[in-house]
Amino acid sequence: xxxxxxxxxxxxxxxxxxxxxxxxxxxxxxxxxxxxxxxxxxxxxxxxxxxxxxxxxxxxxxxxxxxxxxxxxxxxxxxxxxxxxxxxxxxxxxxxxxxxxxxxxxxxxxxxxxxxxxxxxxxxxxxxxxxxxxxxxxxxxxxxxxxxxxxxxxxxxxxxxxxxxxxxxxxxxxxxxxxxxxxxxxxxxxxxxxxxxxxxxxxxxxxxxxxxxxxxxxxxxxxxxxxxxxxxxxxxxxxxxxxxxxxxxxxxxxxxxxxxxxxxxxxxxxxxxxxxxxxxxxxxxxxxxxxxxxxxxxxxxxxxxxxxxxxxxxxxxxxxxxxxxxxxxxxxxxxxxxxxxxxxxxxxxxxxxxxxxxxxxxxxxxxxxxxxxxxxxxxxxxxxxxxxxxxxxxxxxxxxxxxxxxxxxxxxxxxxxxxxxxxxxxxxxxxxxxxxxxxxxxxxxxxxxxxxxxxxxxxxxxxxxxxxxxxxxxxxxxxxxxxxxxxxxxxxxxxxxxxxxxxxxxxx
Amino acid sequence: xxxxxxxxxxxxxxxxxxxxxxxxxxxxxxxxxxxxxxxxxxxxxxxxxxxxxxxxxxxxxxxxxxxxxxxxxxxxxxxxxxxxxxxxxxxxxxxxxxxxxxxxxxxxxxxxxxxxxxxxxxxxxxxxxxxxxxxxxxxxxxxxxxxxxxxxxxxxxxxxxxxxxxxxxxxxxxxxxxxxxxxxxxxxxxxxxxxxxxxxxxxxxxxxxxxxxxxxxxxxxxxxxxxxxxxxxxxxxxxxxxxxxxxxxxxxxxxxxxxxxxxxxxxxxxxxxxxxxxxxxxxxxxxxxxxxx
Numbered sequence: 001x002x003x004x005x006x007x008x009x010x011x012x013x014x015x016x017x018x019x020x021x022x023x024x025x026x027x028x029x030x031x032x033x034x035x036x037x038x039x040x041x042x043x044x045x046x047x048x049x050x051x052x053x054x055x056x057x058x059x060x061x062x063x064x065x066x067x068x069x070x071x072x073x074x075x076x077x078x079x080x081x082x083x084x085x086x087x088x089x090x091x092x093x094x095x096x097x098x099x100x101x102x103x104x105x106x107x108x109x110x111x112x113x114x115x116x117x118x119x120x121x122x123x124x125x126x127x128x129x130x131x132x133x134x135x136x137x138x139x140x141x142x143x144x145x146x147x148x149x150x151x152x153x154x155x156x157x158x159x160x161x162x163x164x165x166x167x168x169x170x171x172x173x174x175x176x177x178x179x180x181x182x183x184x185x186x187x188x189x190x191x192x193x194x195x196x197x198x199x200x201x202x203x204x205x206x207x208x209x210x211x212x213x214x215x216x217x218x219x220x221x222x223x224x225x226x227x228x229x230x231x232x233x234x235x236x237x238x239x240x241x242x243x244x245x246x247x248x249x250x251x252x253x254x255x256x257x258x259x260x261x262x263x264x265x266x267x268x269x270x271x272x273x274x275x276x277x278x279x280x281x282x283x284x285x286x287x288x289x290x291x292x293x294x295x296x297x298x299x300x301x302x303x304x305x306x307x308x309x310x311x312x313x314x315x316x317x318x319x320x321x322x323x324x325x326x327x328x329x330x331x332x333x334x335x336x337x338x339x340x341x342x343x344x345x346x347x348x349x350x351x352x353x354x355x356x357x358x359x360x361x362x363x364x365x366x367x368x369x370x371x372x373x374x375x376x377x378x379x380x381x382x383x384x385x386x387x388x389x390x391x392x393x394x395x396x397x398x399x400x401x402x403x404x405x406x407x408x409x410x411x412x413x414x415x416x417x418x419x420x421x422x423x424x425x426x427x428x429x430x431x432x433x434x435x436x437x438x439x440x441x442x443x444x445x446x447x448x449x450x451x452x453x454x455x456x457x458x459x460x461x462x463x464x465x466x467x468x469x470x471x472x473x474x475x476x477x478x479x480x481x482x483x484x485x486x487x488x489x490x491x492x493x494x495x496x497x498x499x500x501x502x503x504x505x506x507x508x
Numbered sequence: 509x510x511x512x513x514x515x516x517x518x519x520x521x522x523x524x525x526x527x528x529x530x531x532x533x534x535x536x537x538x539x540x541x542x543x544x545x546x547x548x549x550x551x552x553x554x555x556x557x558x559x560x561x562x563x564x565x566x567x568x569x570x571x572x573x574x575x576x577x578x579x580x581x582x583x584x585x586x587x588x589x590x591x592x593x594x595x596x597x598x599x600x601x602x603x604x605x606x607x608x609x610x611x612x613x614x615x616x617x618x619x620x621x622x623x624x625x626x627x628x629x630x631x632x633x634x635x636x637x638x639x640x641x642x643x644x645x646x647x648x649x650x651x652x653x654x655x656x657x658x659x660x661x662x663x664x665x666x667x668x669x670x671x672x673x674x675x676x677x678x679x680x681x682x683x684x685x686x687x688x689x690x691x692x693x694x695x696x697x698x699x700x701x702x703x704x705x706x707x708x709x710x711x712x713x714x715x716x717x718x719x720x721x722x723x724x725x726x727x728x729x730x731x732x733x734x735x736x737x738x739x740x741x742x743x744x745x746x747x748x749x750x751x752x753x754x755x756x757x758x759x760x761x762x763x764x765x766x767x768x769x770x771x772x773x774x775x776x777x778x779x780x781x782x783x784x785x786x787x788x789x790x791x792x793x794x795x796x797x798x799x800x801x
Binding site: 181184187207208209210211212214215216263264265267268269270271273321323325328329331333374376378379380381382425426465466467468500503504505506507508 | 590598
């Protein structure tokens with residue numbers, strides 16, 4: 001009953017003129033109110049009319065005069081109608097007239113169709129990314145980084161690579177993003193990466209709109225909420241390339257998996273987000289899965305080994321983000337993350353003969369901590385803005401070497417620190433220093449081996465002609481340990497990134 | 509740690525206060541909610557008044573505010589498009605999603621200027637839905653206040669009458685000022701704002717906009733554009749209007765070469781501004797425009 005009454009009031013409000021508000025009043029007082037308001041308005045206009053009629057009025061005044069006189073006539077009519085109680089739909093009435101509504105039809109009827117056409121199209125944006133690349137290793141620098149001591153090993157499954165740059169011009173993945181509300185309950189995002197080789201689903205997920213108590217549920221394929229950089233797409237990076245710890249400990253895409261995520265924002269005076277995910281477990285660096293695959297042994301007399309199977313979800317994550325209130329100009333966020341992979345499988349073929357030397361099966365864990373600080377300067381076009389980000393990742397793999405009684409345990413970590421500063425309107429200077437393998441040890445068959453720490457330094461200068469375009473030059477200097485030796489490398493990148501279509505909104 | 513959990517529990521245990529929790533994007537919207545709702549509402553403003561509301565980034569504190577909101581009041585017309593959707597997405601509050609009773613967009617309540625233009629970014633950072641800077645138009649703000657009163661009443665029916673009165677008082681205060689403003693601005697040859705943000709006020713006062721310091725919306729002034737403006741406007745009278753976060757260089761160049769005054773004023777009233785404070789700010793803008801005479 002209460003609902004109906006408020007609906008009736010709402011309908012009344014729609015039909016009333018804009019100068020009146022009717023919420024919370026009974027229909028009869030609405031009429032009285034309206035009458036009073038109309039009468040007041042009429043006398044007001046009458047006064048203006050008198051003033052205008054005074055001698056010395058211009059042509060413009062005459063036009064206004066005519067308009068006002070028209071208004072007075074209309075008001076008079078309305079007032080009469082109200083007084084006689086036959087106002088045209090004064091208060092709650094049906095949305096549509098009852099019974100049949102006569103319409104004039106064309107002679108042979110129209111062959112048109114009443115349709116919303118393409119009006120339901122989702123928001124679309126397209127982000128092309130063009131990179132010119134050179135390095136000191138005849139194009140082999142990226143491969144060298146992948147082969148860093150202690151990190152090389154996991155058998156990489158196929159798939160597209162953000163970082164796969166060849167010397168010269170590169171068309172990196174063009175991001176094609178769609179988003180729309182499904183209904184009052186769900187939103188859908190679909191982000192595809194289109195390359196010369198094909199079209200792949202980078203992220204396709206739905207998210208709830210109205211769960212109670214600050215809960216949000218997300219399911220599909222998405223970038224995990226762990227860490228800080230993990231959620232960012234290449235167009236949100238402050239550098240052309242992915243940072244070193246992510247690249248070596250999680251892969252170039254970070255943790256991008258199919259699964260389900262629940263996040264909770266408790267009702268607190270400061271920001272606290274708690275999240276948990278159940279993920280399929282396919283990430284090549286911490287949850288590589290080849291269950292059921294059989295591998296013949298190097299030793300022709302030995303039995304072939306088979307990797308164990310396990311249904312998904314095989315990867316569980318949890319994360320906490322906390323941000324204190326520090327005013328309008330500053331923002332600070334601290335995050336902790338954990339991922340536990342129930343299945344991580346690797347195949348090592350050191351001699352490259354196509355026959356696996358070692359087949360490993362076990363578990364992996366990842367710990368992460370991140371800290372972000374942003375300063376929003378009062379200057380325009382981003383001048384004076386400062387963003388500092390640092391993250392630390394630690395990975396532990398606990399694997400059995402199949403066909404033997406021995407195991408391989410490895411512990412590795414990495415961190416990056418980056419600063420982005422708006423040196424002038426539309427111009428940003430960014431610096432990044434990063435290391436992978438501060439802890440870089442492997443214990444195989446009880447034998448401990450330690451590897452060196454690979455490092456890289458980067459500087460990038462970015463010019464943003466508008467919010468929708470970006471031109472960036474970047475230089476990297478790396479020291480990568482390979483086979484117990486330190487190799488130096490240089491990389492140079494020139495990037496143009498453009499965004500067309502819907503105006504994107506960026507998360508913190 | 510114990511005290512932390514104790515305070516956590518305390519925060520959770522405190523019953524929702526009677527006041528309606530309203531979160532606004534800008535301080536002008538905050539002023540409007542304050543004018544209509546008085547102390548029946550608790551207002552949190554997400555964008556600081558001295559920043560360009562179009563260029564902000566989503567911050568965790570915005571999500572905290574939105575998480576606890578009963579009603580979100582935005583300017584709309586994509587002014588906050590760069591951060592509000594992201595902040596809303598992270599807030600986990602179904603009550604205030606666009607399309608719900610808890611979402612109120614000022615731009616959706618009134619007709620907008622400059623709508624229906626082609627959605628072509630070769631023309632700069634355009635807003636095809638219409639100019640979003642409607643907060644510099646007091647009569648439009650009065651209409652928005654009336655719609656807001658209705659919305660507040662629907663969320664909080666027991667205070668309906670006070671909301672209606674608040675909106676009516678705001679309308680009255682605006683209408684008392686408009687004739688004086690028009691008189692002051694009568695005969696002004698024209699203005700050159702930095703950005704398309706003064707357009708509503710100029711339209712209200714019937715003052716022509718002769719050009720913009722920016723060559724295109726969202727593009728900083730270039731030397732060529734400023735020279736072109738100078739030669740085009742040479743010999744005319746006018747005033748250059750800009751705001752705190754817009755650079756002084758372009759306006760200073762034009763002011764020097766055209767011999768015009770330049771007036772730098774806040775676009776948004778202070779965080780705690782009342783309707784009267786807002787109208788005083790509008791007085792200053794009108795005086796600024798009138799200084800072209």
